[in-house]
């Protein structure tokens with residue numbers, strides 16, 4: 001009886017030790033490859049000494065029209081981010097709702113963005129964020145054949161992923177919106193439980209006076225980055241790119 005109790009005590013201690021060892025991970029992801037993600041986000045994150053994951057719309061960075069040229073970064077700028085250590089992944093070629101296009105277009109959207117990222121940057125984009133967070137069974141049949149991971153825009157676990165039970169095709173993201181306060185978002189980071197992988201999702205970063213609901217201001221982003229870095233310096237969390245978590249398994 002004593003022996004059994006000892007084994008149980010050992011098992012539970014070992015279990016706890018394992019859970020404690022896996023400190024939470026935070027990943028900063030940015031969608032679309034807006035110009036402001038190069039002009040504003042890159043300097044903010046570089047100053048803080050961290051990098052993130054960028055899901056690029058390859059047609060927009062090709063600057064095929066003046067609107068794209070004005071609003072999105074160029075291939076040269078994206079290359080600079082990649083060389084600074086950023087993890088560059090796919091957000092399709094032209095950003096359609098994938099559930100509403102036919103099979104050959106769907107295949108093309110997924111494959112062509114990958115091809116361009118390989119040709120222009122020399123990167124293998126193995127992960128995709130589906131535009132508008134729209135996907136269904138048919139879309140996922142294509143995604144699972146062509147990619148190794150799928151990032152949602154919303155839904156599912158809302159960004160609080162479990163590192164001990166991770167489905168790479170259903171990675172939830174926490175979309176940071178204009179009306180979220182710094183205290184709210186930083187509170188979430190400081191309260192993260194062990195084994196949690198929190199994946200932030202950001203879009204365009206703008207001046208405070210011109211903000212839209214799904215955007216954040218430079219000031220807010222800077223404060224969220226700063227408080228997250230403080231938590232990392234305290235040893236409570238780790239900041240990683242999607243690639244470091246999924247491919248390299250560095251957690």
Ligand SMILES: [Zn+2]
Pocket residue numbers: 031032091095131132
């Ligand atoms: Zn998008």
